[in-house]
Amino acid sequence: MPAAGSQRRGAARWTMLAAGLAATPAAAQNLPPDESIRFSRYTAVRERQIPGYEQAGIPVGGFTLTPSLDANVNATDNVFALEDDRVSDAFLRLQPSARLSSNWAGRSLDISADAAIDRYARQSTENVNALNLSANAVQQFAGTLKLRLLGRFRANRESRESQNAFALTVRPVAFRETTGAVGLSRRFGPIQLAGEAGYQRLNFDNAQLRSGGILDQNYRDGGITSFRGRADLVQSTALAYFVQATNTDSSYSQLSSAGVRRGANTTEVLAGARFELPILARGEIGVGYITSGYRDQQFRRFSGLAVNSRVTFFPTQLTTVTVNALRSVNDAGTPNSSTYVSLIGGVQVDHELLRSVIIGANLQYQRDSFNGVDRQDRRFSVGASAEYRLNRLLSVRASFDRLDLTSNGAARYKSFTRNRALVGLGVRI
Template identity: 35%
Template sequence: MRRDILPAAAALALFGATEASAQSLRTDQDRMADLFARDRAIAVRDRPQPAYDALGIRSGGFTVFPQLQFDIVQDDNVFASDQAPQAATTFRLRPEIVARSNWSRHALQAQALAAIDRNLNFDSENTTDWSLGAAGRLDVVRGANLVAGADYAKAHEARTAASADPITQRPVAFNLASAHLGAERAMGRLRVSARAVVHRYDYRDGFSETGAVIEQDDRDRTLFTLTGRADYALSPATAIFLQITGDDRDYERVATRPLRSSSGYQTLAGVDFELGAVVRGEVAAGYIRQDFEDAAFGDLDGFGGRAKLSWFPTQLTTVTAAAARTVEDTGVIGSAGALRTDLSLTVDHELLRNLILTAQATYADDAYNGLARTDTRFGAGVSAAYRINRRYGFTAGLTWLDQSSSGAAQGPSYRTTRFYVGSTAQF
């Protein structure tokens, strides 16, 4: 949960499917032979549950996994307003279908999903998002592979998104096309990898309460990222690495507004490790910089880093802490980017074999360039997932978000609480 559990989960599902799929395409044999594998402990949410996991539908060399999620969401501040919060109830339907290959070598996965929201109180909050994507892995030789994938999504910006400024009659809609290409080669203690990713954002203009057009064309952009990484294994449980990432953010030019285009890089040095079956993680620190073409925006630079630590106090409990410092694009007028700090702590507990409880706390801080403004967000949430059998289950959760803004150009400050219950059908 970065902003709010529900919008974040939807965004990950819609836009992150290709990259997540690439990770899942690795075979069990690869993991066993990999000197860099960190899998002595299995996280609660990753543990196989033969009595409750979907079997899928076999079709030739593929297995197809259909799923349907239905949620009822109660929000006490649906417009994320600090003036007059209004409550609303939303019905959310999320059909999804994933097809995975069953081949002994190479792999291919495709998915299609949608998120259909119908608000019972405000028609303006009705949205229909969808995404199509595919990812594949080509095993060249043992220890070497190529991966590639592509996605196309039609989505909207959540009211609670950091860049949702100013407030429009309807949530701002956009299209996102993305693709990635990567290669990895392991040679004894050394592993090298490279990855190229491109995202193309195309925003639709919004409208104010008076009907005036709120132009979003200056947010249309193509983001290209190239990452190179080298890992060296000091032991079967510890490796050090160096990672360098460069990016180019090419924005559409709008005559009435300053150009937001920029280029930047991040250099990180770190270690990934596993302490028996108790702790594993990756910690990296370095330098980050983003240079903007227009002098109206100040450049961003400073400490960069990321960390993710997982603790397994018992086989039934997983505690995960994560942190990151990155440069993020923003839709805030007068600013082209923000230096963001993210922190999170998540606890998953398997109370019963078919009942998983989760608690999470988050913190995020955005320092905008070109504006005297800093936004701070605190979030918390609890949820439960209960499986009746391998086909049907129930979910429920409560999330809370508090945003405050400071500075001469301060933005909105508000609080919102959401409660949801849902049911899942999978085959």
């Protein structure tokens, strides 16, 4: 039987489909969370393993292979994310994946390969062949010393809904992302210390404009180096306090078409607590300070409040409510700005209607304020989903989500709405 983490990754993939998340280069959060300090009194709806519905996997020596295939038919009423002249279409998305997980004691190796193949009924320029390869390794040494390693490669096309997609190109902009990271952690009685270092390389292809000419994207090629240190003080089996500091440095070799030298050095310090309360709640709340300086002197240094929190409530054994809040600084892909400050808040509700039926609903609000230009974007998304597990191998799913984007300011982005519906079949072995 695969580890619970594998089950959670599968559930998370379905959740992302329901929320309609756009394909964009990932931020420099590299290693998966260290679960040395883990609270597990409660089990979320999508974490629960119901007897008779587990993904068994295929034994391969000292590993377990868990292949899967999702086939989803999607319909959208705004393919190009346009303010006017909306175009509707339907597309088939095939998502084959395979994970090879070790069954070793004291160490683990997880290798995964995922693909997303989109084929549109009419707008063939939107067809996508996306690939994601990753390998995670954990080595437990004598005592409590733990080493974690990550390698990842991703090739995809940027979503038409991305805040960087100003110009209408013949095809969405293609990019590649390569990431490597290493982490060490050790427990000293009630104190756990952890450190991480990672490097991410981004490469974007130029794209052809529909109006003619080439959209230069070489200024977006660059590297992001990140370092993180964290200390946890475990007070009990249900409460731990932490302090965490992260430094991220981005560098891009070319000036943008607007003559801007992009790149920033950002430091974030958070303090807070991880908890699992007897009032049926589990999560982590971190609040602190973030400051960001820029390579181009025309941008003023930013400083302000940092928030990174996620709390899950368990009002009943059949219902899970997850609330998240995030305030962060992110690199902008636009030629006239270096970064944007993002404020995100959202809630996800999952309910086990029947033993084999899970329904869910989510909403999220996001406000992006861009550095150096008069522009502020507001995104509001809402969605609902239902999944029916026919048996251990098969499940069917339906979902609907809506995105409303409003942009203001002299350098405003396009404002638009988009509705999308999905019906799909999942096969797990």
